[in-house]
Amino acid sequence: MAQVRLSGIAKTFGKVTALDAMDLVIDDGELVCLLGPSGSGKSTLLRIIGGFETPSAGAIAIDGVDVTGLPPERRPTAMVFQSHALWSHMTVHGNIAFGLKLRRLPKSEIRDRVERVLDLVGLAGYGGRLPSQLSGGQQQRVALARSLVIEPKILLLDEPFASLDQHLRERLRDEVRDIQQRLGITAVFVTHGQDEALAISDRIVVLADGRMQQVGRPGEIYAEPKTAFVAGFIGAMNMLDGLLADGEIAASGLRLAAEGSGPARLAIRPEDIALSEPADGRAATVRRMIDFGAHVVIDSALADGTHLRIQTDKAIRVAPGERIGIRVDRWTVFTEDGEPRRYRSDTLRSFRDVRYA
Amino acid sequence: MTDLAVLSGAGKRVRRAAVDWTGIAFLAGLAVVILLPLIVTAVWAFAEVWRFPAIVPQRMGLGYWQDTLSRNDVWTALWLSLGITTTVTAISAAICFPAAYAFARLDFPGRNLLFLAFLSVQAFPKFGLIVATATIFLTLHLVGTFWGVVLIQLVGTLLYMIWIPVSAFQGVDRRLEEAARDVGATPMRVFWSITLPQALPTLFAAILITFVSTFYETDAAWLIGLPNVRTMPMVMISFINNALEVQYGAVLFVFLWVPSFLLMLAARRVMGADAFARGLGG
Numbered sequence: 001m002a003q004v005r006l007s008g009i010a011k012t013f014g015k016v017t018a019l020d021a022m023d024l025v026i027d028d029g030e031l032v033c034l035l036g037p038s039g040s041g042k043s044t045l046l047r048i049i050g051g052f053e054t055p056s057a058g059a060i061a062i063d064g065v066d067v068t069g070l071p072p073e074r075r076p077t078a079m080v081f082q083s084h085a086l087w088s089h090m091t092v093h094g095n096i097a098f099g100l101k102l103r104r105l106p107k108s109e110i111r112d113r114v115e116r117v118l119d120l121v122g123l124a125g126y127g128g129r130l131p132s133q134l135s136g137g138q139q140q141r142v143a144l145a146r147s148l149v150i151e152p153k154i155l156l157l158d159e160p161f162a163s164l165d166q167h168l169r170e171r172l173r174d175e176v177r178d179i180q181q182r183l184g185i186t187a188v189f190v191t192h193g194q195d196e197a198l199a200i201s202d203r204i205v206v207l208a209d210g211r212m213q214q215v216g217r218p219g220e221i222y223a224e225p226k227t228a229f230v231a232g233f234i235g236a237m238n239m240l241d242g243l244l245a246d247g248e249i250a251a252s253g254l255r256l257a258a259e260g261s262g263p264a265r266l267a268i269r270p271e272d273i274a275l276s277e278p279a280d281g282r283a284a285t286v287r288r289m290i291d292f293g294a295h296v297v298i299d300s301a302l303a304d305g306t307h308l309r310i311q312t313d314k315a316i317r318v319a320p321g322e323r324i325g326i327r328v329d330r331w332t333v334f335t336e337d338g339e340p341r342r343y344r345s346d347t348l349r350s351f352r353d354v355r356y357a
Numbered sequence: 358m359t360d361l362a363v364l365s366g367a368g369k370r371v372r373r374a375a376v377d378w379t380g381i382a383f384l385a386g387l388a389v390v391i392l393l394p395l396i397v398t399a400v401w402a403f404a405e406v407w408r409f410p411a412i413v414p415q416r417m418g419l420g421y422w423q424d425t426l427s428r429n430d431v432w433t434a435l436w437l438s439l440g441i442t443t444t445v446t447a448i449s450a451a452i453c454f455p456a457a458y459a460f461a462r463l464d465f466p467g468r469n470l471l472f473l474a475f476l477s478v479q480a481f482p483k484f485g486l487i488v489a490t491a492t493i494f495l496t497l498h499l500v501g502t503f504w505g506v507v508l509i510q511l512v513g514t515l516l517y518m519i520w521i522p523v524s525a526f527q528g529v530d531r532r533l534e535e536a537a538r539d540v541g542a543t544p545m546r547v548f549w550s551i552t553l554p555q556a557l558p559t560l561f562a563a564i565l566i567t568f569v570s571t572f573y574e575t576d577a578a579w580l581i582g583l584p585n586v587r588t589m590p591m592v593m594i595s596f597i598n599n600a601l602e603v604q605y606g607a608v609l610f611v612f613l614w615v616p617s618f619l620l621m622l623a624a625r626r627v628m629g630a631d632a633f634a635r636g637l638g639g
Contacts, residue, residue, distance in 0.1 A: 052535055072538040085536035089554045098550070099540030143536075150540055 002028050002063055002076075002153035002186040004049065009058035011044055011210075018044045019210045022058070026154075031180055031187040033197040036207035037233070042190045043158055045207070049188060050156050051075045062153060078147035079156040082163065084139045086131040092118070092142050093127035099150040117149040120179060137168045144176065148183070155180065155187040161196070173200050194234050198222065206230050224342065228334040231267040238273075238308050240266040242333075249333055253303025254326075255281035257343060258333045265334040270297060270311035275318075278325035284308050286322045300324065395614075401607035421604040431592060431609070437503075438589040442572045444507050446564055449514040454560065457522030458548075475519045478512055486512070487580050494581060501585040509577040514567045521566070525559035526552065565624050569617045589613060 004026040011019040019041045026032045034042035047053040049060060051072035059068045067075050078099075086095050093114055100110045118124050121141040131139055140160055147155060157176070161169040177200050180187050191197050197204050198218040206213040206221065206229075214226045225231035232239050242251025242264055249258035251266045258264070276282070284300035287307070291314070298310040298318055310326065318324060329345045401407070404414035405421065425431060459465070460472050478486065490509055491500060499505030529552050537547045553560075578588045587595075593613065597606035 050539065052538075072535070073541045073543060077539070079536070079539045081532050081536060083530070083532055085530065085532040087533060087537070087551055087555070098537065098542075102541040102546070146536070146540065 004154055004186065004188070005061040005064075006045075006049075007059045007061070009045065009048060009055045009060065011041070011048060011053060012056045017210050019048070019055075022212055024205060024212070024215065026186060026188060028186055029181075029184045030202045031177065031189060031200060033201035033204045034188065034190045034207060035192065035194065035197040035204050035234075036213075037192060039209075040207040041210040042192075042207050044210075046079070046156050046158055046188060046190045049154070050077050050079045052079075076153035077156055078150055078152035078154075079158060080140070080143050080147050080160045082159040084131070084136075084143045086139055086142055086146075088131055090131075091127065092123070092129050092131065092134070095131065095142055096127075096146045096149050099146065103150070113149055114145075117145040120148065121145045122175070136164055137172060140164065140172060144179075148179070148185075153186065155185050157187065157189045159190050159192070162191075169196070170199075176200070198234070204234075206233065208233070225267070225332070226340060228265045228267065228340075231332060231334065231340075236270050236309060236311070238266075238268045238270065240268070240302075240306060240308075242266045244333070244335070250281075252306035252308075253281065253283075254308075254328075256328055256331055258331075259341060260333070260335060260338075262335065264336075267332040267334060267340075268308075268328055269330065270309040272328060272330040273308070273310045273312075274327045274329060275310070275312055275316065276325040276327040278323050282326055284310075284324055284326055286318045286320050286324060288320055289318055298324070300326075398607050398610050401603055402611040404604065404607075421602070421608050425596075425605055425608045425612070430587070431589075434587050434589045434592040437586065438572055441503065441506055441510065441578075441586075441588060442568055445510045445514060445571045446568045448507070449511055449518045449567060450560075450564060452511075453515065453518035454522050457519050458526050458552075460519070461523045461526035472519075472523075475515050479516045483513070484576055487577050491580050500581055501583065503586060506578055506582040506586050506588070509581045510571050510574055513574060513577065514571060517563050517566050517570070521563035522556070522560055525556040525563070528559070529555045561624065565621065569621065572617065573613070 004024075006022055006024045009019055009022040009024075010017070022045065024032075034045055036042045044053060048055050051067070051070055051074075055068065059066055061067065062076055087098070090098065096114045096117060097110050100113060105113075114127060115124070118127060121144055123138060123141050123145065126134070126138070126142075131142065134142065143160070160176070161172050164172065173196055189197075189200060198221075201218055203215060204218055204221050205215050208229050214221055214230045216224075221230065222235050225234060228239065231237050240251035240254065242249045242254075244258055244260040244262055244264045247257060247259065248255050249264055249266050254266070256266065258266075284302050287299045287301055290297045290299065293314065295314050296312050296316055298312060300308045300310060302308050308326070327345065331343050333341045333343070335341075400414065402421070403417050403419070405418040406416040407414035456475070460468065487509060490512070494500045494505050494509070499508065533551055533555060534547050537551045538544070542550060573590055574588075575590045575594065578586070578591055579594075582588060583591065589609070590613070593606055593609040596609055597603070600606065
């Protein structure tokens with residue numbers, strides 16, 4: 001069992017609060033993503049778990065053992081750094097074997113374990129090379145192997161693929177997920193890429209300004225954001241400022257059913273908007289059309305000029321300046337205080353007959 | 358002619374790079390100011406007869422080399438110089454490298470002030486500082502002694518042996534050290550296995566610069582060392598001042614300069630030019 005329990009973790013740097021009273025339990029074998037924008041405190045939290053930062057308040061327990069005061073070398077954790085942090089004066093074998101040598105294992109066992117882990121990360125036969133002789137992706141695999149070889153209870157990954165190109169990043173993240181599941185290791189993954197978080201995690205912790213905004217499964221976070229920040233941060237979202245009155249919310253000329261009164265924020269996913277015939281409170285003007293191949297995104301303008309992104313069928317074609325009707329299938333209303341309210345259109349119908357290229 | 362032929366013909370045209378006249382002028386100026394005096398002195402070392410107005414020596418030979426290298430005082434001064442230089446460099450490294458690590462990595466009260474104090478030695482006229490030190494050394498009976506020269510020359514090494522190593526240690530990425538601690542290394546082990554090897558090329562550069570500059574040092578060796586301690590540069594100066602033939606001085610010049618020049622070249626090759634650049638903040 002390798003469970004991480006964070007209780008009331010806080011961290012301040014001078015007068016700046018980087019983390020504020022954070023409680024979280026990461027279960028055995030779970031991969032949890034810490035997701036948030038720069039400065040949200042996600043890397044600080046990871047460094048606190050790894051022992052590189054001391055929390056100003058709170059405690060960390062791994063498998064029920066309080067490790068709050070332990071230095072990194074005495075924690076059952078291993079971190080993969082964004083910059084790879086490979087030691088350039090050692091070979092790949094030397095980098096991976098370093099942690100094992102510190103544990104005074106027999107040479108034959110060190111050799112076997114290094115070869116096994118190199119095989120695991122797809123770098124068999126690369127032991128004699130220097131880090132400078134490897135590509136960025138290969139270097140990150142070595143960094144992963146160096147962390148895995150010491151068999152940590154908790155694997156910490158600090159934006160490990162941030163410096164890699166898109167294709168390599170996607171391939172490596174799938175490989176990391178595969179290895180993590182095969183080994184059944186508990187992992188904490190820091191990223192500011194929502195796609196990465198949605199693709200790799202069992203659960204996502206969304207952070208902003210040092211506070212946890214929401215914890216949940218990727219689908220849950222995407223479909224049911226608890227705050228306007230999460231709604232805007234995870235996936236594409238149209239966020240419109242509006243006013244609640246008379247059983248509806250009016251935002252930028254758009255009118256949708258909603259309860260309550262006063263100012264509110266209207267959140268609509270681009271894929272929850274369908275095209276229809278223009279009607280009062282249900283119309284927009286096409287600014288441009290972006291063809292992604294698998295789908296089409298229409299960047300349109302509402303009555304007051306506010307942008308509205310619509311994701312629709314790849315066969316649909318519209319021209320800039322064209323007036324289009326919109327039908328919103330799902331929307332969420334966030335008010336200053338109170339839970340978000342989610343609505344769903346009960347007039348769902350096919351729009352395929354509306355307009356095709 | 359097809360379109361393809363036109364395209365392939367166009368592809369062969371190569372733009373000629375512009376001549377860097379500024380660079381060439383700069384290089385020529387450097388050659389005149391630095392290389393020419395060195396070459397002339399080196400030629401003098403092998404010139405047995407070279408009288409005005411001849412452009413090249415009338416007779417070349419190794420006569421002056423035999424005369425110079427057969428003298429006992431030359432060899433005594435050489436071994437003494439090597440002994441002093443090695444001692445100074447070793448003591449300087451032992452004092453300055455830990456201090457440089459502390460300046461680079463630790464946060465302690467008065468850090469910036471102390472760092473400034475180490476470097477402030479260079480802010481004063483060196484000769485005045487040596488004279489002031491000599492008066493203190495007189496009372497301590499250190500004038501004219503091996504350790505007196507070692508102590509005064511140590512002061513002159515502070516700039517290179519603090520400044521360059523501070524840059525070297527600051528240049529080691531902290532995440533490399535964190536990665537080592539992460540896999541189980543204690544702070545001491547991190548220093549020996551990661552920080553030191555990473556900083557080593559630049560530390561070697563500091564040692565080399567210190568060794569060479571100490572070997573050629575004359576002011577402190579003259580004021581504190583003489584008459585008992587005669588280093589190699591002191592012997593060279595006395596040869597130049599007292600001998601009618603300039604060849605004796607030229608021979609010692611080549612004798613002193615060539616080994617250190619070769620050492621610097623070898624060091625650049627082994628450590629890489631960037632070790633010097635990193636040490637000076639490059």
